Amino acid sequence: MNHQLSVVRTGQLDYLEAWDLQKRMARARRADLIPNTVLLTEHPPTYTIGRRGSRSNLLIDQLALEQAGATCYEVDRGGDITFHGPGQLVVYLIIDLGRAERGLRRFVGNLEATVIETLDSYGVTGRPAEGKPGVWVNGKKIAAVGISVSRRVTYHGFALNVNPDLTYFDYMIPCGIPGSAATSIEREIGQPVDMNEVGDRIVERLAHHFDVEAIEGPTVDELSRELAMTDASLTP
Incomplete structure (x- = not known):
């Protein structure tokens, strides 16, 4: 099971739904009930604040947040504040690190x-x-990285700006670093990029670096049903 990477493509998914799904998957992975898995997803406009973060790095109040059509959550990944939204590829990895x-x-x-x-x-x-933290292009952030590990199994992952509305990044201090700005693949090359193509390239490089075979996994609905059958027997 450790030699394959199951790829689950969710389409746009609510952030809290994706977070809950990851935690359930991590429990199942620890019990060796599912293979190492990568989720490729997008979220509606959402700010998340990691364990090292502060809400003071969100520069708008609750009313302005609602007017922007966004939500904000404090979460259990590493790092500070980041933004997720349409046009950004979010990659969550449920991986058993082993004992290396x-x-x-x-x-x-x-x-x-x-x-x-x-x-x-x-x-x-x-x-x-x-x-x-993350990956930068000419001093501008293009990808955020923030993970959690519980009993050797990872969840959360990274977010790559492909074609997002970069205006949302003006409403926060990225990673809590004053003066930081964001960019995207679209901004850098001057044209939009196909999200599915980017996802395929991400999967190919992940498979290479983890020395595994990437296989197409279940749909998110199929995965949810599979997890529902095992949740009751697993401890948090």
Whole structure:
């Protein structure tokens, strides 16, 4: 089961629904009931604040947030504040890290390499920045990385700006770093990019870096039904 990566393409999914799904999947993965899995999704406009974050890094109040059609949640991933919305590819990974030394560091490095190589395939040069999480292009953030690990199994993952409305990033301090700005593949190359194509390229690079075979997994509805059959027997 560890030699395959199941790919689940959800389409646009409510953030809280996706978060709950990940936690249920992580429990099932710890019990070896499902394979290592990647979820490819998009969310309605949503700000999330990680364990190191502060709501003060959201620059608009609740009324303005509602007028922008967005929501905000405090969540259990690493990192500070980030934005998710249409046109951004969000990649959640339910992966058993095993017992390899420095497994978490290697895991995060694989995620960053996946993003950088995918960007390179579009002629965009992305780089990590010392002291700043994620992947950056000419000083502007193009991908956020934030994960959680529970009993060796990861959830959360990374978000890559493909064709999002970058206006939403003006309403926050990205990663809690004043003066930071956001960019996207569309902004960098001057034209929109097919989200499914980006997803395929992401999966190909993930499979390469984790040395696994990527296989098409169930639909999100099929996955939910499968998890419902196992939830009662699993501990949180």
